[in-house]
Amino acid sequence: MNKSVKILGIAGLFILGACGHERSSTTGWNYNDPNNGGFEVNPYEEQETGPGLVFIEGGTFTQGRVQDDVMSDWNNVPRRVTVSSFYMDETEVTNTNYREYLYWTNRVFGPNYPQVYIKALPDTLVWRNKLAFMEDMVKYYFRHPSYQNYPVVGVDWLQASDYCKWRTDRVNEYVLVREGVIDWSQSPSDADYFNTEEYLAGKWAGKVKVPLPDYNPSNQTNGNNVGRNVKIEDGIFLPDYRLPTEAEWEFAALGLIGNTQFELISQRKIYPWNGHATRNPDEKYIGQELANFQKAAGDYMGVAGDLNDAADITSPVFSYWPNDYGLYGMAGNVSEWVMDIYRPMMPYDGFDLKPFRGNEFATQVKDQDGIVIQDSIQYNSDSDIVSIPGEVKYRPVDNQHKEDNLAFRRNYHESDERDYLDGDPNSSMYFIEGEAARAGHPKGKLMYETGSTTLISDEARVYKGGSWKDRAFWMSPGTRRFLDEHQSTDYIGFRCAMSRLGNPIGVAKPGGRY
Numbered sequence: 001m002n003k004s005v006k007i008l009g010i011a012g013l014f015i016l017g018a019c020g021h022e023r024s025s026t027t028g029w030n031y032n033d034p035n036n037g038g039f040e041v042n043p044y045e046e047q048e049t050g051p052g053l054v055f056i057e058g059g060t061f062t063q064g065r066v067q068d069d070v071m072s073d074w075n076n077v078p079r080r081v082t083v084s085s086f087y088m089d090e091t092e093v094t095n096t097n098y099r100e101y102l103y104w105t106n107r108v109f110g111p112n113y114p115q116v117y118i119k120a121l122p123d124t125l126v127w128r129n130k131l132a133f134m135e136d137m138v139k140y141y142f143r144h145p146s147y148q149n150y151p152v153v154g155v156d157w158l159q160a161s162d163y164c165k166w167r168t169d170r171v172n173e174y175v176l177v178r179e180g181v182i183d184w185s186q187s188p189s190d191a192d193y194f195n196t197e198e199y200l201a202g203k204w205a206g207k208v209k210v211p212l213p214d215y216n217p218s219n220q221t222n223g224n225n226v227g228r229n230v231k232i233e234d235g236i237f238l239p240d241y242r243l244p245t246e247a248e249w250e251f252a253a254l255g256l257i258g259n260t261q262f263e264l265i266s267q268r269k270i271y272p273w274n275g276h277a278t279r280n281p282d283e284k285y286i287g288q289e290l291a292n293f294q295k296a297a298g299d300y301m302g303v304a305g306d307l308n309d310a311a312d313i314t315s316p317v318f319s320y321w322p323n324d325y326g327l328y329g330m331a332g333n334v335s336e337w338v339m340d341i342y343r344p345m346m347p348y349d350g351f352d353l354k355p356f357r358g359n360e361f362a363t364q365v366k367d368q369d370g371i372v373i374q375d376s377i378q379y380n381s382d383s384d385i386v387s388i389p390g391e392v393k394y395r396p397v398d399n400q401h402k403e404d405n406l407a408f409r410r411n412y413h414e415s416d417e418r419d420y421l422d423g424d425p426n427s428s429m430y431f432i433e434g435e436a437a438r439a440g441h442p443k444g445k446l447m448y449e450t451g452s453t454t455l456i457s458d459e460a461r462v463y464k465g466g467s468w469k470d471r472a473f474w475m476s477p478g479t480r481r482f483l484d485e486h487q488s489t490d491y492i493g494f495r496c497a498m499s500r501l502g503n504p505i506g507v508a509k510p511g512g513r514y
Contacts, residue, residue, distance in 0.1 A: 034225075038215035044235040047501050050171055053087035054326050056252050058504050062353070063247055065165040066478040068268050069212035075344040076478050082353045083251040084469065085504035088244055089495035090290045091317035091328045092151035092336065095142050098122065101163050104170070106192050115373065115375055119385050120162060122154035137313065137490075149316040151334045151493035157243075157461040160337050160494040164241040167496060168251050172196045172237050181230055183207045190389045197392040199229065201372035243326040246340040246480065247357045248373075249464045252333070253477035258324025271475050272323040278472050280321070291320055291332030291475055300468065313490075314468050331475035334493035335467045342460040342482035343422045356389035359417040363404065365393040419459040459485045463493060467491035 021030035022041060032037040061083070064076035073480060102120055109116035127137035141147050142154070155163075173194040176182045184191065185206055192205040212234065217228060229235050244252070257268045259274070267274055273290055275281065280288045289309040296301055302308030311319065314333055322328045340346065341358040350357060364371045375393040380386050389394070396415035397404040406413050414420075418430025421427055427447045450457040460482045466474035469491045473479065483492070 003432045009378040014475055019222060032215050034053075034215045034217045034220065038217055040233065040317070046503075047056050047235075048175075049087060049236050050241070052091075052496075053489070054090050055500070056086050056088050056248070056325055057257060058083045058085040058251070058500075059256075061251055061254065064478050064480075065200060065268075066222055066473075067276075068473070070447075070473050073344070075346075076272070076476075076480055077345070079348055079352070080348075081247055081350070083247050084354055086248055086501040087245070087500060088248070088252050088325075088327060088499040090322075090326065092148050092334055092493045092495050093160075094317055095152050096149045097147040097497055098147075098152040098163065099142075100154070101166055102218070104158050104188075105168070108188050110192050111388065112190055115385055116388050120159060122152060123488050124154055126154040126488055149318070153310055153490050153493050154315070154333060154488045155443075155492075155494065156488040159488075160392055163494075164243060166391070168238070169196050170198075171241070175236060175238065176230065179209050179238075181208065183209045193374075193390060195390055195392070197364075197372075198374065198390060200232065201392060202229065203372065203374055203392075218469050219366045222303070227350070237500060239499045241498055242341045242494045243494060244462060245354070246338045246346075246462050247350075247355045248497060249336065249338045250477045252325055252327055253323065253444075253465065255323035255325045255330075256326070272477065273321070277473075278475070290318075291329075293332040293466050293470055293472055293475060294468065302420060311468060317445050320416060330477070332466050332470075333342050333468060334491055335465045335470070335474070335481070337465045337492060337494040338462050338464055340462045341418045341458060342456060342462045342480070344456075345422065349421060357418065357420070357422075359412075359420075361397045361412060361417070362394040363397055363417045365395050368490070419447070423458065451494060452512055455484070461485045463492050481506055 021036075023030055024039075031039055031041040037452065044068075059082065060080060062078050063081045064260070065078040066076060069076070094169050102117065105120050107116045118513045122142055124138050124142050127134040127141060140151070141150070166175070173182070176194075177184045182194075183206070185194065188194070192505060194204065198204050208229070212230060213225050214220075214228040215225075219228070252273050255272055256265055256269065257271065261263050268275060271278070271290070278290055278293070280286060280290055292309045292311045292315045295302070297307060301310060301312045309332075311314070311333075318328055318332070319409045320328065320332070323330055339358055340356055343349065343357055346355070346357050365372055373393045375387040375391045377385065377389055397406060398415055399406050419427070424447075448454050448456045461484070462480055462482050464480060466472070466479075476482075483489070
């Protein structure tokens with residue numbers, strides 16, 4: 001259900017400005033007219049579908065439902081929620097996709113900041129096993145062309161999130177080049193690479209090819225229109241690529257749109273396909289496995305001559321049938337990172353529209369003149385890179401800055417809401433923060449004693465779906481597991497998502513709907 005926007009070219013915008021003007025229905029003043037103040041309203045159809053993405057029409061569903069809770073974790077209590085429409089990658093991010101990211105990173109930051117490139121490298125040592133020969137995978141899986149269309153693994157949650165940020169900038173740069181707004185930078189460097197937020201803040205050092213018309217009479221020079229940069233109001237930039245939320249991933253994996261008649265769901269799904277079995281019931285393909293997973297102890301791919309899933313480890317991302325949204329690999333092959341912080345009761349605690357745990361509210365850092373500040377390379381106490389040159393600098397919202405106005409907000413009062421009502425001071429009657437709790441204060445009690453009684457923390461991230469190492473139970477979209485965001489494995493990959501802006505259906509429908 002891919003839909004693309006038809007963005008007017010720059011020449012078309014100039015022509016529109018020169019012809020008749022649309023009027024404001026509230027003031028009667030012309031839009032896009034410097035003689036009437038120059039307020040701009042640009043022609044727009046709908047959001048463009050970004051490269052690699054599939055449109056996922058949202059709706060309501062029962063999150064957390066599984067056939068059995070064989071692990072007895074009780075961490076997926078069924079609850080009805082609503083997910084807004086969004087976009088998701090058709091497949092997992094492949095080795096080739098990720099190597100493109102590394103290639104660009106090395107070109108731009110390698111000469112002066114090689115640490116940025118090193119930080120992005122996947123951990124190929126995740127393949128090692130003390131009692132198995134896996135050195136061939138360590139050496140060849142990520143680099144060899146035999147595996148170029150296989151899902152990337154050895155990538156932790158932080159690296160996956162950084163990839164999404166990089167992809168946002170590369171796609172938006174491509175859009176501006178395609179629309180003739182900027183020149184393509186053949187030799188980007190750490191001083192002038194394209195960054196979307198940097199461009200919007202007027203800090204980008206590259207070359208503008210044809211600026212957009214600026215109808216603000218204050219910006220005219222000797223009666224001439226000098227033009228301006230693209231703004232969010234133009235609708236040309238795509239929203240950020242990001243990891244999907246847990247609810248989005250689960251909703252997309254189920255693909256209930258294929259079982260929906262009007263507002264009735266005709267058949268419940270255990271897996272991303274109909275039925276209770278993991279084999280294809282179609283006469284043409286009868287008996288073939290619908291996903292890549294471990295069938296039984298010691299059985300990863302079946303018997304020679306008739307391999308059941310034809311994959312001993314991972315498999316190419318298009319190897320099996322897509323679900324009803326057209327998404328491949330939503331069961332088996334590799335498990336996938338999602339945005340959420342893990343809490344056992346999140347399916348029950350979360351808001352019932354777009355549920356998500358993991359918010360850390362931040363705002364751009366500006367100087368005394370209100371100009372956005374660019375960041376430099378910075379490290380945390382563990383010598384991990386937390387920011388790179390050229391990024392727009394952010395800080396947490398707090399009570400030290402009057403402009404944040406937290407005291408008068410009704411919807412949030414903290415910048416870090418990862419542990420809201422499940423780990424924060426309000427979660428326990430005897431919660432005492434800081435050293436008193438850690439020193440065994442008689443009334444001191446941490447909600448989660450990470451590393452001693454639990455692995456749950458504010459850095460524990462959810463991953464969803466089954467993998468080539470898992471049994472069929474984990475291929476049910478309602479199952480959930482977690483891992484520290486700094487860790488990676490040979491069975492966790494990821495795919496990107498993007499928010500859908502505007503109406504949740506898409507192009508205009510007949511009969512008066514949109």
